[in-house]
Amino acid sequence: MSNASSARKPPRVGDQPLFRRLLIGIVLVVGALLILAPLIVIGVEAFSEGWRVYASTLADPDTRHAIFLTVVTALIAVPINTVFGIAAAWAITKFDFPGRRFLLVVIEIPFSISPIVAGVAYLFVYGLQGFFGPLLEVYDIKILFALPGIILASMFVTAPFVARELIPLMQAQGRDLEESATSLGASGWRTFFSVTLPNIKWALLYGVVLCNARVMGEFGAVSVVSGNIRGQTNTLPLHIELLYHDYQAAGAFASASILAVIAVFTIIAKVALERQGAGRVRRPALSTPAVPAVEPKP
Amino acid sequence: MKIRLDHVVKTFNTFRAVRDVSLEIESGELVALLGPSGSGKTTILRMVAGLEFADGGHIYFGDQDATDIPVRDRGVGFVFQHYALFPHMTVQENIAFGMKVSKVKREKAAIAARVVELLRLVRLEGLGDRFPAQISGGQRQRVALARALAVDPKVLLLDEPFGALDAAVRRDLRRWLREIHDELGITTLFVTHDQEEALDLADRVVILNEGQIVQQGTPEQVCRDPKSAFVTRFLGDANRLSAEVRGGVAYADGAAIAAEGVANGAAEIYARPGDLDWSAAGPGISASVTRVLDRPGGRRVIAVTAAGEHVEFDVEPELAVRAGDQGFVTLRRAQVFTAS
Numbered sequence: 356m357s358n359a360s361s362a363r364k365p366p367r368v369g370d371q372p373l374f375r376r377l378l379i380g381i382v383l384v385v386g387a388l389l390i391l392a393p394l395i396v397i398g399v400e401a402f403s404e405g406w407r408v409y410a411s412t413l414a415d416p417d418t419r420h421a422i423f424l425t426v427v428t429a430l431i432a433v434p435i436n437t438v439f440g441i442a443a444a445w446a447i448t449k450f451d452f453p454g455r456r457f458l459l460v461v462i463e464i465p466f467s468i469s470p471i472v473a474g475v476a477y478l479f480v481y482g483l484q485g486f487f488g489p490l491l492e493v494y495d496i497k498i499l500f501a502l503p504g505i506i507l508a509s510m511f512v513t514a515p516f517v518a519r520e521l522i523p524l525m526q527a528q529g530r531d532l533e534e535s536a537t538s539l540g541a542s543g544w545r546t547f548f549s550v551t552l553p554n555i556k557w558a559l560l561y562g563v564v565l566c567n568a569r570v571m572g573e574f575g576a577v578s579v580v581s582g583n584i585r586g587q588t589n590t591l592p593l594h595i596e597l598l599y600h601d602y603q604a605a606g607a608f609a610s611a612s613i614l615a616v617i618a619v620f621t622i623i624a625k626v627a628l629e630r631q632g633a634g635r636v637r638r639p640a641l642s643t644p645a646v647p648a649v650e651p652k653p
Numbered sequence: 654m655k656i657r658l659d660h661v662v663k664t665f666n667t668f669r670a671v672r673d674v675s676l677e678i679e680s681g682e683l684v685a686l687l688g689p690s691g692s693g694k695t696t697i698l699r700m701v702a703g704l705e706f707a708d709g710g711h712i713y714f715g716d717q718d719a720t721d722i723p724v725r726d727r728g729v730g731f732v733f734q735h736y737a738l739f740p741h742m743t744v745q746e747n748i749a750f751g752m753k754v755s756k757v758k759r760e761k762a763a764i765a766a767r768v769v770e771l772l773r774l775v776r777l778e779g780l781g782d783r784f785p786a787q788i789s790g791g792q793r794q795r796v797a798l799a800r801a802l803a804v805d806p807k808v809l810l811l812d813e814p815f816g817a818l819d820a821a822v823r824r825d826l827r828r829w830l831r832e833i834h835d836e837l838g839i840t841t842l843f844v845t846h847d848q849e850e851a852l853d854l855a856d857r858v859v860i861l862n863e864g865q866i867v868q869q870g871t872p873e874q875v876c877r878d879p880k881s882a883f884v885t886r887f888l889g890d891a892n893r894l895s896a897e898v899r900g901g902v903a904y905a906d907g908a909a910i911a912a913e914g915v916a917n918g919a920a921e922i923y924a925r926p927g928d929l930d931w932s933a934a935g936p937g938i939s940a941s942v943t944r945v946l947d948r949p950g951g952r953r954v955i956a957v958t959a960a961g962e963h964v965e966f967d968v969e970p971e972l973a974v975r976a977g978d979q980g981f982v983t984l985r986r987a988q989v990f991t992a993s
Contacts, residue, residue: 536754
């Protein structure tokens, strides 16, 4: 009887059975075609000619150098962008200065601009015909078609990652914690390392993980400034493209599988960090009012 | 430690938060800064702490000019409205923080002993290993106080210390803070917008409005002898009646009350709900009852006078009075100020 009566009840808003099944179906199919299938193809193709070919492709000196270069780029670009991100978030959330909103917009630019634009812009600034070109030539400093150019381009693309994670969190935390640490006699450094940093560490790590994934996978900006010299300025993504154009499909897929594995680890790290409270809208922090402030009685 | 503010001024952009405030707080005194929001009370407290710096004037701690001493070296204990406990540290670690980072080096054992002592003082024995998120709001505020006291501050400053707590916890903590103050004898300045809190707790109340001190004195002085209509209204419910002063007497429609020293002309009479009497027969101010509110201790009657002014007053619980009744209000006690 209760079943019959509940069947007569109209469904909740947006809960029509047909609509629900259709929507879930579409999302699953599109997700499988768009995201899952290519990843599976990478795995299958990488091993299509067996383990030996896979291992020998990765043992190839050019591939190994590409991996090495990618790791070196990440080791330099990620720490610099981390420090920049903390500094930018600190400046924006704890100080009030003219141009604060402008800085907020500037930090976001790399997200909205095509990476290739950044690459071309670097050509114009550091290239031989570029702004600093003659000066760099006089002192024999190579930026383009060398490691510094690759690092600069990667840093441009990933500049917002850390700052974006930290800004909303630090805004919610306010200045109370730092003020109270200082009033208790702590120095600036002490306050930063024992009070500020522990409270932003999960969001910071989250930003670092995303930043690292992007640095290792960056293609567009780097391809313009690196010059694509095999064994010298080829990062892993560029190397994959080269292998593919050389009709070495198995090699290309083997190298691509490395990036895919990095991506999987990134996602695992991301999920683990999200469990710690990073990367989503924060619960109100302890330092913000749990109860709305009581209005003064007239 | 005696604190003295000498013609202190503070402006934020174009907003004049504090305008020429001079104030003395005696050593060992417990003083409340009371005022509505935007009256500059928190800014004054933060300037005493060194969290804001005055644009003009001086702040003295004893004989020392502390105006430009940074907060780190000023030796004040500051308790924040929302506690500002370090969420990643236990209660013990929070309390020990000031002693660990201090320029004065302390033995580990000495710090641990002091933490135990402070936990006992704020009645939180056994909660030392909890994190701030695991204790109640009232407990957090007590941890914040213990943390501030740990560094032996010269002055204790509290910003709306009980503002975020519910009424019952507030009353308890108020009494308890008074006990702690009497035990330690530390000069204490606290900010509140709750007149009851200020009057219950403080030796002296400093009432602020629009960045200026409008009156200061003991709770008795400010309650019995408010110097302005603002102070009268701010300290509690008050009925306002239009009147006219002639020769030291204020005349309202059906009532007259002594108004010595008030200039002739338009005036306002302020009377507390407890200072009005109700009778069915005159003389008095003719009024009709619009609503009766029943409370555990009595009845509050809301009425409107013949002149159209609303009055509220308390009557005995046994008194039979209903909406629509006609009667007369008489003034037992009132303050008269020149109309603003």
